[in-house]
Amino acid sequence: MATSGSASRLNCEPNSLIVWPAQSFRKSRCRQRAPRGQRCFSPRFTPPTVGEPAVVGQSGRAVYAAAVEALSVIVRRGAIVEARHRVHAVAVSDGAVIAEAGNPRLVCFMRSSSKPLQAVPLARAREDVDDRELAIASASHLANPAQLDAVRSLLAKAPAEEAELECGAEGSPPRKLNHNCSGKHAGMLALCRARGWRSEGYRLEGHRVQREMLAVHAEAAGVAEDELETAVDGCGVVTFGMPLERIAYAFSRFEQLDGGARVAAAMRAHPDLIRGPKASDTRLMKALPGWIAKGGAEGLLCAAGDGIGVALKSEDGSGRALGPAAHTFFAHLGRDLGDLAMLPVENSRGERVGEIVSG
Numbered sequence: 001m002a003t004s005g006s007a008s009r010l011n012c013e014p015n016s017l018i019v020w021p022a023q024s025f026r027k028s029r030c031r032q033r034a035p036r037g038q039r040c041f042s043p044r045f046t047p048p049t050v051g052e053p054a055v056v057g058q059s060g061r062a063v064y065a066a067a068v069e070a071l072s073v074i075v076r077r078g079a080i081v082e083a084r085h086r087v088h089a090v091a092v093s094d095g096a097v098i099a100e101a102g103n104p105r106l107v108c109f110m111r112s113s114s115k116p117l118q119a120v121p122l123a124r125a126r127e128d129v130d131d132r133e134l135a136i137a138s139a140s141h142l143a144n145p146a147q148l149d150a151v152r153s154l155l156a157k158a159p160a161e162e163a164e165l166e167c168g169a170e171g172s173p174p175r176k177l178n179h180n181c182s183g184k185h186a187g188m189l190a191l192c193r194a195r196g197w198r199s200e201g202y203r204l205e206g207h208r209v210q211r212e213m214l215a216v217h218a219e220a221a222g223v224a225e226d227e228l229e230t231a232v233d234g235c236g237v238v239t240f241g242m243p244l245e246r247i248a249y250a251f252s253r254f255e256q257l258d259g260g261a262r263v264a265a266a267m268r269a270h271p272d273l274i275r276g277p278k279a280s281d282t283r284l285m286k287a288l289p290g291w292i293a294k295g296g297a298e299g300l301l302c303a304a305g306d307g308i309g310v311a312l313k314s315e316d317g318s319g320r321a322l323g324p325a326a327h328t329f330f331a332h333l334g335r336d337l338g339d340l341a342m343l344p345v346e347n348s349r350g351e352r353v354g355e356i357v358s359g
Contacts, residue, residue: 070102252309
């Protein structure tokens with residue numbers, strides 16, 4: 001691994017990654033004005049080919065590129081590797097890519113990793129919402145008693161009824177309250193009440209709630225609203241797509257957003273509300289006090305702390321690869337995620353029969 005100012009060549013060992021000198025993002029409306037041959041969202045600094053020195057920067061030294069593969073995570077049962085996952089990762093600080101593995105320009109939907117951003121308008125509009133309620137609005141909860149109590153509290157404060165939630169039903173028996181996104185939906189209803197908007201159809205793209213969500217994502221990512229891809233998420237609201245490096249950038253400056261610091265403080269105060277004790281995002285926050293983290297469907301994990309934003313994406317959508325991949329990536333950033341390095345594979349009896357590790 002190389003750091004800014006290093007002139008040594010980088011090795012290409014499995015799970016090695018590159019740490020570039022400052023790569024400032026260029027804000028462009030890529031569909032209309034992106035310079036020929038450049039992708040939208042791409043940094044001004046373009047890494048050279050393997051072994052070819054980059055232009056000399058302010059440090060006065062050249063930096064060499066490396067063929068950096070995506071992080072590799074294996075699932076091992078006994079002595080046999082049963083599966084292998086590729087995970088792309090990128091870290092951004094002060095508007096610059098500082099580390100990457102795989103393809104940092106991979107475009108993906110944020111899915112539930114958006115929830116902290118989706119809670120920002122609520123934090124802006126409702127000073128009466130407390131930390132527990134902001135945390136559950138940012139959560140993909142497991143419907144445990146503490147989490148359901150927080151959702152009920154937010155609904156009561158909105159005020160709104162469970163029947164108004166448009167997230168669908170989960171659990172046994174199926175209830176809207178049990179849906180892992182019910183806290184986010186309760187927050188959107190509370191936003192409607194604060195703004196004086198009708199709540200019916202708040203999940204739909206044309207509703208003012210979703211237009212405000214779009215504006216917050218564009219603001220955080222430093223792009224125009226029409227540069228973001230949109231689709232329908234699993235719970236019915238709008239989900240937003242952008243390159244992985246842009247997601248990391250949005251998280252790196254999350255607390256600079258109006259309302260972002262309130263949401264971040266709530267997440268740090270209540271990591272167990274965000275998901276649960278076995279989840280990578282909850283465990284990351286406990287391993288790194290001061291950081292926030294949020295997972296998303298199809299193998300996405302985002303985190304922020306110390307002015308750094310990190311985004312990881314499992315290429316095949318597997319969430320089980322994220323913990324070990326994050327452990328490897330964060331180690332290159334000088335941070336230890338503890339027991340996330342290995343996840344046990346268990347059988348139906350709860351016996352450990354294998355492991356999920358970087359490899």
